[in-house]
Amino acid sequence: MNILKEANCQIEKETVKIILPEELDHSNAIEIRTQIDKNIYLGLAKNVEFDFSKTKFMDSSGIGMIMGRYKLVKPLGGKVILTGETGNVERIIKMSGLYKLI
């Protein structure tokens, strides 16, 4: 499956920025995770920026994916940045307690 169709990934100043798809769930979270982690493991980035500006739906699989990236980059001194989240996505993130963690 070609992840680039749905999620665009770019690197700038040690930050891998991923433009998330319109709907983020278990079916695509794994591919997005792989795409991000590859850049981290290769040492190309230590921060992850999730851009939700196109995302209208996310469930707990998205929460798990963000938490997982946080656990991965924290020991490297990296951070997780969330941008563009609105509506349902913002509500889910608030409920999960993610804002308190990252």
Added chain:
Amino acid sequence: MKDVLKIEMYSRPENEGFARAAVATFMARLNPTLEEINDVKTAVSEAVTNAVVHGYDDETGVINMEVEIEGHALGITITDYGMGIENVERAREPLYTTKPDEERSGMGFTFMEIFMDSLNISSCYGKGTRVHMTKIIAGGNSDK
């Protein structure tokens, strides 16, 4: 008005999106608010994902989804015939997951509980799980 929708699908990840889109379309006749649609879509997504990831452990199996509408009441039943849940009380606890390595957040049942009015889980270890959820869709109407 009473109506029912029944869908039988394989436990493929692609069907998580299909299931929530089908329910969203079916419930449109209740004139729901955007928030109500999102609540239901999230709950359905969690239940179907649970069946795919936990019920069948990513093997192929059958998931049945039944959606009922009666007046403003929406009822959704999602059934799998997979491995079942050993301890339902434990599974309902926020952040509890049997698959931390796969980055499951442990929020599935919590979200179903928050977004729906009621959540009933019956599971038989080794035989499968049935999740029944209900929600009153007040929509733009005031006569809830």
